[in-house]
Amino acid sequence: MLRIASTPLARKLGAFVALSEAELSVLDKLHQRRRSIKAGRDLVHQGQPDRAAYILASGWVCSYKILPNGSRQIVDFQIPGDFLGLRSILLHISDHSIEPITNVEVSEVLSTDLLDAFSENPRLATAILWAASRDEAMVVEHLVNIGRRSAIERVAHFLLELSARLALVGMGSKTGFSWPLTQYHLADALGLSSVHVNRVLRQLREDGLVHVREGFVKFMNYDGLVELAEFDATYLEHKGPMLK
Amino acid sequence: MLRIASTPLARKLGAFVALSEAELSVLDKLHQRRRSIKAGRDLVHQGQPDRAAYILASGWVCSYKILPNGSRQIVDFQIPGDFLGLRSILLHISDHSIEPITNVEVSEVLSTDLLDAFSENPRLATAILWAASRDEAMVVEHLVNIGRRSAIERVAHFLLELSARLALVGMGSKTGFSWPLTQYHLADALGLSSVHVNRVLRQLREDGLVHVREGFVKFMNYDGLVELAEFDATYLEHKGPMLK
Numbered sequence: 001m002l003r004i005a006s007t008p009l010a011r012k013l014g015a016f017v018a019l020s021e022a023e024l025s026v027l028d029k030l031h032q033r034r035r036s037i038k039a040g041r042d043l044v045h046q047g048q049p050d051r052a053a054y055i056l057a058s059g060w061v062c063s064y065k066i067l068p069n070g071s072r073q074i075v076d077f078q079i080p081g082d083f084l085g086l087r088s089i090l091l092h093i094s095d096h097s098i099e100p101i102t103n104v105e106v107s108e109v110l111s112t113d114l115l116d117a118f119s120e121n122p123r124l125a126t127a128i129l130w131a132a133s134r135d136e137a138m139v140v141e142h143l144v145n146i147g148r149r150s151a152i153e154r155v156a157h158f159l160l161e162l163s164a165r166l167a168l169v170g171m172g173s174k175t176g177f178s179w180p181l182t183q184y185h186l187a188d189a190l191g192l193s194s195v196h197v198n199r200v201l202r203q204l205r206e207d208g209l210v211h212v213r214e215g216f217v218k219f220m221n222y223d224g225l226v227e228l229a230e231f232d233a234t235y236l237e238h239k240g241p242m243l244k
Numbered sequence: 245m246l247r248i249a250s251t252p253l254a255r256k257l258g259a260f261v262a263l264s265e266a267e268l269s270v271l272d273k274l275h276q277r278r279r280s281i282k283a284g285r286d287l288v289h290q291g292q293p294d295r296a297a298y299i300l301a302s303g304w305v306c307s308y309k310i311l312p313n314g315s316r317q318i319v320d321f322q323i324p325g326d327f328l329g330l331r332s333i334l335l336h337i338s339d340h341s342i343e344p345i346t347n348v349e350v351s352e353v354l355s356t357d358l359l360d361a362f363s364e365n366p367r368l369a370t371a372i373l374w375a376a377s378r379d380e381a382m383v384v385e386h387l388v389n390i391g392r393r394s395a396i397e398r399v400a401h402f403l404l405e406l407s408a409r410l411a412l413v414g415m416g417s418k419t420g421f422s423w424p425l426t427q428y429h430l431a432d433a434l435g436l437s438s439v440h441v442n443r444v445l446r447q448l449r450e451d452g453l454v455h456v457r458e459g460f461v462k463f464m465n466y467d468g469l470v471e472l473a474e475f476d477a478t479y480l481e482h483k484g485p486m487l488k
Contacts (some may be wrong), residue, residue: 047478054371055273063389068474075384087377095381097477116368122362129376133331136380137339140319142310142479143387179247191391230312234291235339 007031008081008169009055015168017127024130026117030055033108037100044085044098052108054084059104060180063096064188074189076138077101077162077181077211081169086132089114102180138165146191149229154190155200156229159210159217164236175220251275252325252413253299259412261371270361272366274299277352281344288329288342296352298328303348304424307340308432318433320382321345321406321425325413330376333358346424381479390435393473398434399444400473403454403461408480420462 010019019027024187034057043054046066056078063084064074065067075096084108088094089111118125138161145154162179166172183201187194201212209225211218221223253264254271263271278301281287287298290310300322307328308318319340322328332338333355362369382405389398406423410416427445431438445456453469456461463469 065384065393067388069392071392073388076247077386087381095384108423114367115370118362118366122359122366122369125362125366125373126359129369129373132373132376132380136376136383137331139380139383139387140309140339143319143383144311144317146310146387147390148315 006222007055007057008079009083010069011169012081013124013127013131016130017123019127023124024126026121029119030109030113030243031057031107032164035106035108037099037104037106037242039102039104042097042099042162043104043106044088044094045094046094046097048094052110053086053089053114054098054106056080056082057107058085059100059102061098061100061104062189065096069217072188073191074185076135077185077189079162079165079169079171082108083128083131083135086135087125093225101185117176125225134236141235143188151192151196152200152203153229154192155197156204156209157184157231160225160229160231161236163219164215164233166195168236172204172224174219176216178216180215181213251299251301252323253327255413256325257368257371257375259261260374261367262433263371267365267368268391270365274353274357274361275301275351279350279352281348281350283344283346283348286343287348287350288332288338288340289465290338290341291333292328294340296353296354297333298342298350300324300326300328301349303344303346305342305344305348306429306433307342309340316432317435318429320379320386321429321433323406323409323413323415327353327372327375327379330372330379346428365445378480385479386433395434395436395440396444397473398436399441399448400453400469401428401475402430402483403456404469404473404477405480407461407463408477413441418463418466420460422460424459426458 007027010024013019013027040153043061058080061078061084062074064072065076066072084098084106085094089109141157145157149157149240163172163174163177166177171177183194183197186192186197190197204210204212209221209228211220252270254268257263257271287305301375302324303320305328306318307320307322308316308454310316328342328350329338333353372396385401385405389401393401407416407418407421415421427438427441434441448454448456453465453472455464
């Protein structure tokens with residue numbers, strides 16, 4: 001008898017592993033140490049030795065790197081159900097900074113918690129490894145985005161990816177989604193200037209593909225956008241739980 | 245009593261987790277299904293549904309994505325001890341292609357092998373998650389490379405990263421390393437033309453920093469190269485086994 005997944009993380013992992021009552025309890029235990037963080041205050045600083053990771057329960061954050069020359073590259077945005085700083089827990093030190101874009105709720109996860117959870121339940125370890133793999137697949141796509149795609153393809157690809165991720169935790173669909181991002185975030189994530197982002201967004205709207213405004217993204221022609229971006233969601237998808 | 249790690253993977257994971265005799269046995273078991281592949285023949289095709297991953301035992305491979313428009317982005321190179329297609333096993337489908345650059349020896353790992361290994365030994369799951377995290381950290385660095393670094397910084401950063409990775413499996417040092425890569429590989433990995441790579445390599449040699457030639461990379465001024473690339477190896481390092 002499966003209990004209803006009560007957190008975005010359980011919902012996300014549940015798409016990969018059919019979670020038992022015992023496994024859901026282990027996941028619930030990972031959510032014990034709740035913290036609320038205000039928007040704009042770094043949760044993790046690059047270079048910080050930190051043995052804690054976080055699970056994002058509500059709100060949006062971005063992970064970024066500042067280069068010694070001062071420029072900033074946003075690596076990814078995290079949405080509810082995502083791990084923050086899972087790499088840091090394993091690498092001993094944070095290789096990036098994490099900034100809440102909205103007020104957020106996080107659950108602190110110590111490396112010992114994670115190890116205990118794995119001992120109690122190796123299937124859960126596999127599910128978390130899957131989530132980490134999906135995160136890596138997204139960074140790979142962002143690499144291809146910046147390395148090989150035009151500005152309009154990049155923006156389109158980014159919006160479609162975000163939409164698919166949000167759908168998995170019940171926060172988006174093919175009609176659109178709410179979001180807190182600005183064109184400055186898009187610029188720093190996609191290696192474009194904010195003026196360029198602005199121009200691309202106008203073109204996407206005029207072409208009847210997608211309307212991006214403050215607080216909301218509304219797809220006008222989802223399939224047309226998929227075609228423009230040559231978006232292939234296989235790196236995000238899974239055809240039902242792989243582990244029964 | 246610790247046995248000497250007999251494979252590059254055991255050596256690499258051993259830097260993170262102090263491996264017991266039982267854990268080394270589990271790792272050995274993952275190496276049972278050996279295959280030899282000739283250089284130039286794809287081991288994995290993008291889009292291939294494939295439930296096997298591989299551990300690279302000897303030789304060099306590259307992972308790349310081909311875009312629908314035909315351009316190619318090399319995501320990373322793999323060296324002995326690295327997993328190939330670990331993401332594919334978890335994502336049901338390969339999001340990239342894998343091509344041997346030299347003749348290689350690989351061990352096939354089925355998803356069931358991995359799950360069995362995790363059940364027998366959750367510490368090993370943590371070690372593999374660490375290896376996956378380090379791989380992700382490298383892709384993040386490559387993203388920053390292409391997004392924010394100049395051509396000469398990119399090439400320098402790439403050579404230093406490769407050197408640190410090779411050192412971990414006993415195949416390189418601060419004086420240099422053997423390699424099978426050409427300027428075409430560098431171009432496709434770093435988002436540069438091969439003519440541009442060639443010019444950058446000449447400049448690095450003339451500046452007395454590093455001499456890159458067929459088959460070998462020789463550091464002439466390692467610290468100078470670190471300074472040029474603003475290379476910070478924290479994303480690759482670990483200060484001894486985290487799990488005793």
